[in-house]
Amino acid sequence: MMLTRRKTLAIGAGALLAPGLARAAQPRIATIDWAMLETILALGAAPVAATELIQFRQIVVEPAVPQTVADLGLRGAPNLELLRMVSPDLILISAFYEYQRAYLERIAPVEALPAFEIGKPPFPLAEQAALAIGDRLGIPTRARLYIEETAADIAARRLALSGRASRPVFVISLGDARHFRAFGRDAMFGDVLGRLGFANAWTADTSYSAAAPVPLEALAAVPEAYIALVGPMPPDVRWSLPENAIWNALPAVRAGRVAMIETTNHFGGLASARRFARLFHAAMDMTDHG
Known part of the structure; x- marks a missing residue:
């Protein structure tokens, strides 16, 4: 029997919320931005959902993305239905995706972290983002250690x-x-x-x-x-x-x-x-x- 799109999404979301994968103490974070995704992974955590994971694995390569992370599709047009179903506590974006804030906020609180700004060296901005992600995940010491x-x-x-x-x-x-x-x-x-x-x-x-x-x-x-x-x-x-x-x-x-x-x-x-x-x-x- 063929599965409908809605049933397929429900199965994918249900796997993330199954009893064996019950919510941990860390907040359930979703992210649209690849820089935020790689930073979460580098700190030893994983979001519940992120975007364009097939291409991420090909281009970003490392850190590896766990199979438990739901793929929201395009960064420019994420699958809002699936995002709602995985029920994040927080959605991380960068300034590139501010235009999406209004409809993302209908699902969960949205926070934009620093990534790239015209005329500014991005390395210190990436350090700020790592510290902020460490704070949001409750692992600030791990974030500081990774920066060092x-x-x-x-x-x-x-x-x-x-x-x-x-x-x-x-x-x-x-x-x-x-x-x-x-x-x-x-x-x-x-x-x-x-x-x-x-x-x-x-x-x-x-x-x-x-x-x-x-x-x-x-x-x-x-x-x-x-x-x-x-x-x-x-x-x-x-x-x-x-x-x-x-x-x-x-x-x-x-x-x-x-x-x-x-x-x-x-x-x-x-x-x-x-x-x-x-x-x-x-x-x-x-x-x-x-």
Whole structure:
């Protein structure tokens, strides 16, 4: 017998509320924003519901999302029926999703935590969000410890990379075969780059995330720079990049100064900051020293 959509939702919500999974002392939190989701997970907790979990697992990668977390669908249009059924005590968003506040508040209280603001380095905002989430979950000590561990991890990598930091770095992602997105000082990757002791080769303005689209030729403007290429990369671009004449003509590419970074969340919190720092460190160790 085929299940109706309503029955399917009821089964999914019922599994979350089953006797064996009775409410814990922690509040039941749902979140729309991926930076908030990864922070909750990094603190060793789990929300009752979040958005676009299939894509989250592919792009954010870590921390892992438990199968008990209900998938609300699109971040821009979450499934309100399912959200109501899982009955959260609090819904966390960021400023990106303020336009959803009115109808989310019909289900549960909504709180917007800091993520990205134009002209502000996002790392301290991510620390504030982690502290706030720790308070909401009743684990403030764990949140403070995670912040301290993150700072110590980045500081250790800065020391290990100090011999490589004499050259600036373009941190980019590729949207197509001819254009890139540049991450500036007010992007998480750009902020972490500075904390690792490197100058950002991209000095033009960005808008709290990146400047895009920029022609590939612009990467030749700082010929001595490294290029840190962050995934995900469209499959057609990945296949064609080795034969891309413009790419291969860039000074950094010719000199072997390209660090390939595995897929990392461009709009993440401290967990993504740590992942970027670790992968950047590993990738830089594999590049030529020229």
